[in-house]
Amino acid sequence: MANEFEYSIALGDDHLSRRNWDLQRKGPIDQARHKQLQREILKKDPGGILTNIGNIITSNGKRLIRVPVKSLDLPTPERGAGRRRIGAGDGSEKEGDVIIPGEKGQGKGKKAGQGEGEGYQELEMTEDEALSILFENLGLPNLEDRGTEQIHDTEVVWNSRSDKGLMSNLDIRHSFIEAIRRQKLRGRDGPPKLDGDHLKFKTWEDKIVEDKSAVLVFKRDVSASMGDFERDATRIAAAWKVRYLRKKYPRGVHTVFIAHHWTADEVSEEEFFKHGRSGGTLMSSAYEKAIEVIESRFPWQNFNIYPFHYTDGYSYDEGDDAKCVRLVTRMFEEHHANLFGYVEISNPAVIAMYKANNINFQEGRLAEALKTISNPRMIMGTIGSFPDIKPLIEKFLAVESRKIAAA
């Protein structure tokens, strides 16, 4: 097997050699360029990052997100899918058999045709990088100064000088300035000399930084009607919102997670994102729970309040809708909610299916009821497919325009 030294042997007309290839790096270098190009494309179209909330891996205390990206390819002219292809099988195939099933005939499987550059790589980035690619200039709208319970935190700011300190913090520039000053005072010429007694050091100040305190109340419909798409959309929308706001307001943001079906429970963050589904739907239970939590732990005098509700909007009880409207109005009037975000997640195909089967439900009825609330702080949105998520988050967290809207 392999041994370490190089050799070169002539064998008649032929030749055998073995050299050191350690410096041969063209492949990885060109692949690095390819990754760079993939990253640029991802920046323009970050949908792949958005749907990747599941892939957080803690490493060195930093969270990493791995986004699968397609390999780039050169657009060489290719025949269309109308061409005839040749397949090889085991002899049992008959005319009309499906060989490669799937959307647009692009199935996987051993009998798939040659993959023309259809590979995937995983691009790694930190959560911070992902957030900066996805969202810009968002924040909690309508933030107000509320009460005395603001979170104080210290931040270290290197903005002053002292005569004492560690050598590693030596401020060379000002030390020289001091040396020149002393020299001039004594009337000496020549280059200034630094002496150990008169050095200047950089030092820090504990700066008190405040964030206005706010509580985000996430309410999630986990009833049986919330299917896979609805569940995933909720998780993605809520997760990125939480992350972004935590990054932007590292000190001031509290979170409350409520899951509801027929009844509502406050749950941990982890449970919120993992909760399965069951039960019927009583929307008002979530709003009641939310108010309960706000009244007991997050009084509006001390907290900015941001409730969000993720649901498919299929409520089964007309009376309950009216109740919800009353509860939301209470949130605005009694608890001075800064915003109420209502997210209706509906998959058009499912709606069509229900209609076609005459299944009795009233889609969007809660939404209709909530529309009657004419408060500019009531924001409603829908998610019909994953591309809708990012614009919705931007709508909720748009800071500039809200300042004008807040009455």
Next chain:
Amino acid sequence: MSLSEQTESQIIVDMKRIVTGFGLDPYPTHFELVPKEVIYEMAAYGIPGRMSHWIHGVRFDQFKSQGDYGLGKIFELVINTDPSYAFIQESNDLATNKLVIAHVLAHVDFFKHNASFQNSNTKMMDSAALQGDRLRKYAFEKGDLELEKILDAALSIEDCTDEKENPRKWISAQEYRDAQRQKFKDRQKQKLHPSSPYDDILELGEEKKPEIFERAPHPIDDEKNLLMFLAVHSPLEDWQKDVLTIVDNQAQYFRSQIKTKILNEGWASFWHIRALRAHDEEADNASSDFWRWAQLHCNVTAAHLDNINPYAMGLALWEDIDRKFRGEPLNGSRSEREYDFEGNEVDMSRFVGNPTYDIFRIRAEIPTDQAFLRNFLTPELVRRFNLFTMVNNGNDWVVESKDPKKIRDGLVEGMTNFGKPLLVIPEGGADYNLSGELYITHRQDGDRDGMDLKRMREFMPHLYRLWGKTVHLEGTFQEFEQKTVTGPWGFPFATHSLHSERLIISCSGESVNDISEKLVA
């Protein structure tokens, strides 16, 4: 020298002797034992010293993933030069290297003797290195990004050429234009003064006829080599034109190998089996069965067009030809009789000793896999490989036919023009609208032939980048259309249909947004 090196050298000497004894005559070959990353790299670039580009990085990464995960090992890589270079994985064990070395020598023999490689540049490695230097110089002078943009465009177009063209050494844009001019002059002369066998007598003593200026369309007829045409006629800077000629030169060097893949891999497999057997006999070693198994096992993933494994198919063809030549029945064949594609029984005696079935002659004279299959594929082989044709009904690929003739025709048809649509600049296409716009026509080959619309839309901006003015492409385009329909139980689902129509797509900018489409009446 350690035991293993000594043995590898010994194998090379032995195998060389054995294959020479069989009648093979390869170029002198330099074997290099290399780490597997180097093989992946050589496979990605095709030849050492080739220019940097991200597409090579993509291929390198793919080969590396396949190799590291055991999905497809590359045992060897042979460069078509004189002397030839062969890269072998240093981690191969001795048993494997016996097979690999014999395989390599047969490859080199094929490169030396096959018609498609006559005039191939035997010093291509040196040429590629020099070309790489030139490209690096341009990157340094004009910027990496500028070079990359031109390369992106040139590499996308590189296979738009005449499939019948033979390999040639690098020519400059100037030389190419001079050759085109000469062709034009000859045609003009032929039109104005049609030649006859008595021209040399008639012209004696006659005054020279005046040359008549005649406006001719540009180009004068179908121009198939898009890259060289652009190198001559586009408004690019000289260095950019040089880049095009380099890309064209490298592409045509590789095309010889692409169009003889089945021939070559089959040839190498045919001989490595025999060489191993001979080697074992010499060493009094009775393990030939292991080699046959190893041969079948290796290179499973090197799928060529459409699921045809060139090693297996090529080998089967060569074996079939050889045993017919020598009058031997096929082992384990279903019957003693053979039938041709028309269903007529074949008289086996006409193959015996027939020079058309002499494998050494075939190796020299058959220039392409298409010709190989057209002439030597049999219904029996089609059945043995369980082949079938398949078509897309909009949603799935379904089996269309198991008729051997249709399959053979489908195979050959799929290989025309390297499996790509044929794009030409027709007569007058370089001055479309009399405003210097470029018009390209897709020459459709059979009614199923069409271009992938999505992909061609990405292709057009590259053409625009090279031409500088609006570029048009007329042809048959195919794409999938999605519809939502209600199924038999009232459930909606998405379905697709395959849409095919004749369009002209025009591009007047460097992005996909600058593209417009128009139906052709």
